[in-house]
Amino acid sequence: MKRSVFYISDRTGITAEMLGQALLPQFDGFEFEEATLPYIDNEEAAREAVNRINAAAVADGTPPLVFDTMVRAELRAIIRESNSIVMDMFQMFVPHLEEALGAQCQYRVGKAHSMDNLGQYESRIDAVNFALNNDDGAITKYYEQAELILVGVSRSGKTPTSLYLAMQFGIRVANYPITEEDLESPSLPKPLRPFRDKLFGLTINPDRLQQIRSERRANSRYASLEQCRMEVKEVEGIYQRENIRYLDTTSRSVEEIATKILAAVGIKRHH
Amino acid sequence: MKRSVFYISDRTGITAEMLGQALLPQFDGFEFEEATLPYIDNEEAAREAVNRINAAAVADGTPPLVFDTMVRAELRAIIRESNSIVMDMFQMFVPHLEEALGAQCQYRVGKAHSMDNLGQYESRIDAVNFALNNDDGAITKYYEQAELILVGVSRSGKTPTSLYLAMQFGIRVANYPITEEDLESPSLPKPLRPFRDKLFGLTINPDRLQQIRSERRANSRYASLEQCRMEVKEVEGIYQRENIRYLDTTSRSVEEIATKILAAVGIKRHH
Numbered sequence: 001m002k003r004s005v006f007y008i009s010d011r012t013g014i015t016a017e018m019l020g021q022a023l024l025p026q027f028d029g030f031e032f033e034e035a036t037l038p039y040i041d042n043e044e045a046a047r048e049a050v051n052r053i054n055a056a057a058v059a060d061g062t063p064p065l066v067f068d069t070m071v072r073a074e075l076r077a078i079i080r081e082s083n084s085i086v087m088d089m090f091q092m093f094v095p096h097l098e099e100a101l102g103a104q105c106q107y108r109v110g111k112a113h114s115m116d117n118l119g120q121y122e123s124r125i126d127a128v129n130f131a132l133n134n135d136d137g138a139i140t141k142y143y144e145q146a147e148l149i150l151v152g153v154s155r156s157g158k159t160p161t162s163l164y165l166a167m168q169f170g171i172r173v174a175n176y177p178i179t180e181e182d183l184e185s186p187s188l189p190k191p192l193r194p195f196r197d198k199l200f201g202l203t204i205n206p207d208r209l210q211q212i213r214s215e216r217r218a219n220s221r222y223a224s225l226e227q228c229r230m231e232v233k234e235v236e237g238i239y240q241r242e243n244i245r246y247l248d249t250t251s252r253s254v255e256e257i258a259t260k261i262l263a264a265v266g267i268k269r270h271h
Numbered sequence: 272m273k274r275s276v277f278y279i280s281d282r283t284g285i286t287a288e289m290l291g292q293a294l295l296p297q298f299d300g301f302e303f304e305e306a307t308l309p310y311i312d313n314e315e316a317a318r319e320a321v322n323r324i325n326a327a328a329v330a331d332g333t334p335p336l337v338f339d340t341m342v343r344a345e346l347r348a349i350i351r352e353s354n355s356i357v358m359d360m361f362q363m364f365v366p367h368l369e370e371a372l373g374a375q376c377q378y379r380v381g382k383a384h385s386m387d388n389l390g391q392y393e394s395r396i397d398a399v400n401f402a403l404n405n406d407d408g409a410i411t412k413y414y415e416q417a418e419l420i421l422v423g424v425s426r427s428g429k430t431p432t433s434l435y436l437a438m439q440f441g442i443r444v445a446n447y448p449i450t451e452e453d454l455e456s457p458s459l460p461k462p463l464r465p466f467r468d469k470l471f472g473l474t475i476n477p478d479r480l481q482q483i484r485s486e487r488r489a490n491s492r493y494a495s496l497e498q499c500r501m502e503v504k505e506v507e508g509i510y511q512r513e514n515i516r517y518l519d520t521t522s523r524s525v526e527e528i529a530t531k532i533l534a535a536v537g538i539k540r541h542h
Contacts, residue, residue: 003372012529018285019286021383022340023364023368025383026376026382028374029374030372036540038531039531063371065371085367087368089290089294092363093290096356096358100336100356101301103298103301105297106299111297112292114527121524128431128434132430160400160438163399167434253392254395254396255283259283260310268306269307
């Protein structure tokens, strides 16, 4: 059954989307048609949103769901006039929070995903630049500055994980690919040896690795199952001999890989 | 006043963090000390979490706030035994959603940030790889495949924005730096001409640009205020003459820049 879902926000809409995407997959038998209406920060925009919601209600023959994170009560009141079922984040949580804190909610627009905390924001962008500049082992001279160095065979998930850790949590992550040449020696590649404590290994199922590599270079030795099996076996051998913590990335999302690594190594997320 | 805050989840904890970070900055006068406890997916882990919460309650002399997105009711019940004030996402929203949908919540673990929708997940990772491979104008031959091409002077925010659009929304974004050489000609750089409809310009306050460039190459001509002023003026001239939509990135976070661009060009977020 089709149900329209609207994410409405006076800013980016990212928090509203997160909420809906955490809750809606728990309900079976629906085809949720999602639309995000960001930057709804004045009455006219709110009334236009109401028109869109009401049009969807007519088209669907049933009221849409609305996840609303707008700060201003008068705009939320306009949205509630629509033919919809509104999940209002502030209305749900604020009474509870005000009681717990013994303080009033300030209802200021633009606190989520803003640059309010400039130092913290800049450290996230710095971390993204660090990840890009220290990607794929081309440069190893800044490993001293890294909080974490991801290692693993080619296409085991190092780059997306590094970027996610930087963007979401502001963590400075380098990554180093363990190549066939590195695997010829039984010990750690030389550039990594001084930084043993910062290393975290990624591994992956060889069949999945073959599939990923084949998309890049079909029918190459690089993408052959035999090569993938050999590299994965050897790299896991290094992790075990050298006591490097590691994680299998097969069927894990980048969010899961990133948060599992932080939990394993005990690095605090930089909020 | 110090208040401890715990984000508790059976998975990544990202949704719980988002909620807290949207709500807590609305309360003044507190110093929130945040900790995320992810992957709390069994009784023992839940009891350990309770011990940590209770220890913080004793240390703070007041009950911590807990944002809880755990799916299993028996684990949430354990957390509620702690000396804390619990904001329970499922408890808050599910009754409302069940009534609206006329369906039961399935309470399945691991729906948020999972690889459940493999095609969608892979397209996000593909988009990240596309952004990396088509960063900074080095390669321009895949612009046909881009949904969006960000342009702007060096250090105006193109790369982090491209990566965020890819990682969060699965959008394929290339970016092209408008160099001094490009600015010598009054028209669009040649590689961009066939893709006018996909272009979106970034601009930035020259003083801020000078500051950012100085961190990279202090006292260079590249980082001089005069040069920054000239480049920004020229590039804005191109945007206006060529009818390219553009946005000032100064004092906007990457989330804000990304969502403003999508709203302006009408590209749908790929959920």
